[in-house]
Amino acid sequence: MVVVGLDPGLRSTGYAVVAGSPPGLVVREVGVLRPGAPDLAGQLRDLYREATALMREARPRWVVLEDVFSHPQHPRTAILMGHVRGVLYLAAAELEAPVRALAPAEVKQAVCGNGRASKAQVQAALRACLGLQGDLDAHAADALALAATVLVRSGFPLRAPVVAR
Amino acid sequence: MVVVGLDPGLRSTGYAVVAGSPPGLVVREVGVLRPGAPDLAGQLRDLYREATALMREARPRWVVLEDVFSHPQHPRTAILMGHVRGVLYLAAAELEAPVRALAPAEVKQAVCGNGRASKAQVQAALRACLGLQGDLDAHAADALALAATVLVRSGFPLRAPVVAR
Numbered sequence: 364m365v366v367v368g369l370d371p372g373l374r375s376t377g378y379a380v381v382a383g384s385p386p387g388l389v390v391r392e393v394g395v396l397r398p399g400a401p402d403l404a405g406q407l408r409d410l411y412r413e414a415t416a417l418m419r420e421a422r423p424r425w426v427v428l429e430d431v432f433s434h435p436q437h438p439r440t441a442i443l444m445g446h447v448r449g450v451l452y453l454a455a456a457e458l459e460a461p462v463r464a465l466a467p468a469e470v471k472q473a474v475c476g477n478g479r480a481s482k483a484q485v486q487a488a489l490r491a492c493l494g495l496q497g498d499l500d501a502h503a504a505d506a507l508a509l510a511a512t513v514l515v516r517s518g519f520p521l522r523a524p525v526v527a528r
Numbered sequence: 529m530v531v532v533g534l535d536p537g538l539r540s541t542g543y544a545v546v547a548g549s550p551p552g553l554v555v556r557e558v559g560v561l562r563p564g565a566p567d568l569a570g571q572l573r574d575l576y577r578e579a580t581a582l583m584r585e586a587r588p589r590w591v592v593l594e595d596v597f598s599h600p601q602h603p604r605t606a607i608l609m610g611h612v613r614g615v616l617y618l619a620a621a622e623l624e625a626p627v628r629a630l631a632p633a634e635v636k637q638a639v640c641g642n643g644r645a646s647k648a649q650v651q652a653a654l655r656a657c658l659g660l661q662g663d664l665d666a667h668a669a670d671a672l673a674l675a676a677t678v679l680v681r682s683g684f685p686l687r688a689p690v691v692a693r
Binding site: 403404405407408411431432438439441442443444445446447448449450452453455456457461462 | 568570572573596604606607609612613614615617621626
């Protein structure tokens with residue numbers, strides 16, 4: 364079971380391709396898409412093409428984004444984000460991959476067991492459990508947390524069981 | 529010179545295809561796109577396909593939408609509208625049609641000569657000048673006003689000159 368997490372930002376969109384593979388999770392790819400076009404229409408076109416290529420390769424069971432209504436305090440940003448989300452939904456729909464949207468508290472609960480955990484705690488838990496090295500872009504980390512949440516909820520444990528030696 | 533006006537709504541998107549044709553404007557098509565899919569992803573996919581077909585046929589010099597930041601008082605609606613706008617921008621970008629966004633006051637100024645005109649005044653002016661019959665969906669009327677604005681600003685008069693007999 365493969366899940367693609369996506370976290371759209373104004374200049375870049377984080378992505379993560381994670382597989383549920385007993386006994387746990389395998390991060391296949393994690394990174395950032397940065398459309399280079401100077402205008403909004405061109406950026407959306409570039410992002411659409413890159414997201415389509417990513418999903419076509421990953422063949423996800425689910426595509427998951429953060430619930431956009433979580434940030435009503437920044438309406439201007441949220442509206443622009445809506446444009447980006449629109450083309451990501453479209454890319455998923457064209458490939459017949461169903462889309463889920465999760466609230467931040469759902470992600471924190473699944474990854475840390477605490478719906479009020481901090482972003483830093485979520486990232487630390489993911490790093491420890493998935494064996495990630497080096498710095499991770501903030502959008503990429505959020506995309507990874509989203510993908511991990513769907514898999515944890517589907518019964519793939521984030522922390523692989525300790526094997527007795 | 530052909531302009532496509534688009535006015536996205538939650539359930540339907542108004543469109544108008546208007547040509548600047550001396551001495552005035554010719555409405556080629558005006559109506560509403562209503563994606564039938566039950567979910568957001570499917571609606572965006574349907575709308576994208578319909579808007580692409582419309583633009584491919586019209587071959588517009590400009591695609592014009594209302595500036596989305598005109599409605600910050602309804603952030604939730606504006607965010608959803610952002611999704612719809614995203615796929616409309618994408619459809620235009622894929623066909624290499626440039627997109628313009630206009631504020632409501634710019635439309636009122638161009639159509640009525642008064643940036644504070646009411647919606648009813650704008651519609652009445654369009655009806656009278658373009659010889660429209662019958663009821664017009666509110667989104668379709670807004671799309672028509674947007675397209676007319678770009679043409680009026682480009683030197684095509686909304687009201688054809690009275691010819692002496």
